[in-house]
Amino acid sequence: xxxxxxxxxxxxxxxxxxxxxxxxxxxxxxxxxxxxxxxxxxxxxxxxxxxxxxxxxxxxxxxxxxxxxxxxxxxxxxxxxxxxxxxxxxxxxxxxxxxxxxxxxxxxxxxxxxxxxxxxxxxxxxxxxxxxxxxxxxxxxxxxxxxxxxxxxxxxxxxxxxxxxxxxxxxxxxxxxxxxxxxxxxxxxxxxxxxxxxxxxxxxxxxxxxxxxxxxxxxxxxxxxxxxxxxxxxxxxxxxxxxxxxxxxxxxxxxxxxxxxxxxxxxxxxxxxxxxxxxxxxxxxxxxxxxxxxxxxxxxxxxxxxxxxxxxxxxxxxxxxxxxxxxxxxxxxxxxxxxxxxxxxxxxxxxxxxxxxxxxxxxxxxxxxxxxxxxxxxxxxxxxxxxxxxxxxxxxxxxxxxxxxxxxxxxxxxxxxxxxxxxxxxxxxxxxxxxxxxxxxxxxxxxxxxxxxxxxxxxxxxxxxxxxxxxxxxxxxxxxxxxxxxxxxxxxxxxxxxxxxxxxxxxxxxxxxxxxxxxxxxxxxxxxxxxxxxxxxxxxxxxxxxxxxxxxxxxxxxxx
Amino acid sequence: xxxxxxxxxxxxxxxxxxxxxxxxxxxxxxxxxxxxxxxxxxxxxxxxxxxxxxxxxxxxxxxxxxxxxxxxxxxxxxxxxxxxxxxxxxxxxxxxxxxxxxxxxxxxxxxxxxxxxxxxxxx
Numbered sequence: 289x290x291x292x293x294x295x296x297x298x299x300x301x302x303x304x305x306x307x308x309x310x311x312x313x314x315x316x317x318x319x320x321x322x323x324x325x326x327x328x329x330x331x332x333x334x335x336x337x338x339x340x341x342x343x344x345x346x347x348x349x350x351x352x353x354x355x356x357x358x359x360x361x362x363x364x365x366x367x368x369x370x371x372x373x374x375x376x377x378x379x380x381x382x383x384x385x386x387x388x389x390x391x392x393x394x395x396x397x398x399x400x401x402x403x404x405x406x407x408x409x410x411x412x413x414x415x416x417x418x419x420x421x422x423x424x425x426x427x428x429x430x431x432x433x434x435x436x437x438x439x440x441x442x443x444x445x446x447x448x449x450x451x452x453x454x455x456x457x458x459x460x461x462x463x464x465x466x467x468x469x470x471x472x473x474x475x476x477x478x479x480x481x482x483x484x485x486x487x488x489x490x491x492x493x494x495x496x497x498x499x500x501x502x503x504x505x506x507x508x509x510x511x512x513x514x515x516x517x518x519x520x521x522x523x524x525x526x527x528x529x530x531x532x533x534x535x536x537x538x539x540x541x542x543x544x545x546x547x548x549x550x551x552x553x554x555x556x557x558x559x560x561x562x563x564x565x566x567x568x569x570x571x572x573x574x575x576x577x578x579x580x581x582x583x584x585x586x587x588x589x590x591x592x593x594x595x596x597x598x599x600x601x602x603x604x605x606x607x608x609x610x611x612x613x614x615x616x617x618x619x620x621x622x623x624x625x626x627x628x629x630x631x632x633x634x635x636x637x638x639x640x641x642x643x644x645x646x647x648x649x650x651x652x653x654x655x656x657x658x659x660x661x662x663x664x665x666x667x668x669x670x671x672x673x674x675x676x677x678x679x680x681x682x683x684x685x686x687x688x689x690x691x692x693x694x695x696x697x698x699x700x701x702x703x704x705x706x707x708x709x710x711x712x713x714x715x716x717x718x719x720x721x722x723x724x725x726x727x728x729x730x731x732x733x734x735x736x737x738x739x740x741x742x743x744x745x746x747x748x749x750x751x752x753x754x755x756x757x758x759x760x761x762x763x764x765x766x767x768x769x770x771x772x773x774x775x776x777x778x779x780x781x782x783x784x785x786x787x788x789x790x791x792x793x794x795x796x797x798x799x800x801x802x803x804x805x806x807x808x809x810x811x812x813x814x815x816x817x818x819x820x821x822x823x824x825x826x827x828x829x830x831x832x833x834x835x836x837x838x839x840x841x842x843x844x845x846x847x848x
Numbered sequence: 849x850x851x852x853x854x855x856x857x858x859x860x861x862x863x864x865x866x867x868x869x870x871x872x873x874x875x876x877x878x879x880x881x882x883x884x885x886x887x888x889x890x891x892x893x894x895x896x897x898x899x900x901x902x903x904x905x906x907x908x909x910x911x912x913x914x915x916x917x918x919x920x921x922x923x924x925x926x927x928x929x930x931x932x933x934x935x936x937x938x939x940x941x942x943x944x945x946x947x948x949x950x951x952x953x954x955x956x957x958x959x960x961x962x963x964x965x966x967x968x969x970x971x
Binding site for chain 2: 391394395397398399401402404405406408409410413524525528529532539542543544550551552554555557558562582585586588589592593596599600830831833834837838839840841
């Protein structure tokens with residue numbers, strides 16, 4: 289019997305879904321080798337390797353490598369942005385959360401989405417007008433190259449590292465579960481493929497891998513939600529009524545439940561989700577792959593639509609899981625008397641709701657398809673993260689800080705490729721050593737750091753004339769440290785991982801405190817900064833302002 | 849002016865990678881003084897912040913209700929579906945619609961103002 293162990297208790301689901309991007313699948317046993325899924329996944333890999341080969345042929349300059357030569361269209365870019373967002377866990381995690389708690393799943397869906405309008409209204413066009421490859425280009429536009437590049441690169445690498453570990457561990461467990469491959473193989477496959485995509489194909493391959501996966505995932509989710517609605521005469525009301533009847537919590541699933549019981553926690557979570565989005569380095573990079581500010585603007589619009597549509601599908605899939613799976617014992621690990629707990633005993637844990645539902649509505653081949661898509665999703669997301677990390681090392685740290693700009697483009701790109709290889713190997717290693725650790729908090733930490741370090745530094749350097757290097761440096765550092773320390777002292781790490789009796793920081797989500805702290809530090813330190821350099825930096829705001837608003841003088845490196 | 853007017857240490861790092869295209873210094877003053885630029889910036893800034901505040905109010909209004917008034921969200925509207933469910937879906941649709949409003953305005957009004965500005969600078 290290849291029954292999967294009861295992996296995810298409700299408590300871990302709540303923590304794991306806390307940022308819903310890193311499935312914490314708990315302890316799992318390897319399942320039977322799933323050949324249809326492996327076959328479809330191999331097909332995906334071959335196709336993406338072909339694209340990588342073509343992209344590698346066309347990738348010559350730094351602009352090709354970091355930004356796909358600026359030749360990505362708004363439509364394609366929107367699919368890539370949406371792809372970066374539709375991680376395996378926002379698919380599996382949110383549908384699982386809807387399955388266990390109903391309405392509460394919407395809290396995460398909305399939180400993930402509402403960062404986008406803010407990015408569009410305040411950041412996207414200015415970012416495209418000012419920058420070239422990384423958000424550090426923008427933050428350091430008029431500030432000191434060395435200091436700002438270092439803090440931006442550190443912020444980027446911390447976000448990438450935690451996000452990557454969570455994804456690697458999630459990938460290993462998911463593949464173990466879906467494909468029946470050993471954990472270590474799974475981690476190595478993911479690591480090697482992401483190295484190949486990034487090191488050879490750069491941004492072009494990374495983007496297309498993401499686009500293909502986004503289309504597959506949207507297609508698969510649409511089919512699944514459609515099949516669920518079809519069973520209920522395309523009337524959501526009938527679906528909800530059927531769900532309420534079989535769910536152990538009954539009618540309570542239609543209202544906010546215990547997931548965010550504390551008002552401060554709810555708001556802090558919202559702040560982290562919303563502004564973390566605006567500070568994720570692998571997503572900010574996508575604004576440099578389009579030709580101009582207009583295309584950047586359009587890609588956010590389309591991406592918001594795609595992501596919103598996807599989350600509505602996820603919601604329907606979660607309810608479909610309740611209505612179609614809960615009364616079918618074949619999806620559960622049965623107890624002695626043939627009894628099972630609908631919320632805890634699902635085979636593979638509640639993160640597998642979407643996967644089990646695929647079997648219920650489309651049979652074993654559709655199950656194989658959805659499994660392959662879930663693997664492809666992880667691959668595409670880790671490739672994007674690796675590229676963001678490699679760019680921070682080569683473009684920000686090496687080219688600007690260590691070589692002080694005295695390097696060639698070719699050298700920088702080569703270093704970036706080497707960085708991608710190193711990041712990939714480190715990721716495999718970390719994925720291996722963190723196999724049996726609880727990594728659910730790591731994605732939350734990545735979002736908190738993005739919201740508390742990257743976003744404040746970026747926003748203040750673009751939007752406020754008074755920002756100086758000292759201010760941005762101090763604020764970024766304070767935000768970074770505050771986010772990390774608060775998470776370490778919170779329940780997820782201090783109690784669950786380190787085994788202390790009580791958390792020193794009472795909330796799971798630090799963003800409500802760490803982000804304002806970063807903004808306040810930037811503001812106060814900048815105001816106190818009376819140095820000559822600060823005066824020059826304030827005076828230089830005018831030129832930055834004109835360019836950020838008009839794009840006049842914006843980098844022509846993209847056209848080639 | 850050289851390509852590194854604003855490079856604070858006077859090194860040529862920035863121009864080596866073609867990064868800081870800040871050689872528009874003599875132009876900056878001129879552009880910043882044009883009425884087209886001032887109008888564009890004033891309108892777009894006001895519009896951007898208005899929409900931002902709208903989004904924040906709607907989202908944190910929703911989160912606030914979850915935090916402080918769960919029973920309101922549990923109120924039934926038509927059978928099983930609750931008010932909270934409609935509100936959640938509304939937040940998603942509202943976010944999308946708001947980006948649409950911004951893009952529509954940017955594609956027409958702001959792009960026209962930008963084009964006028966570029967013509968005026970080219971003169």
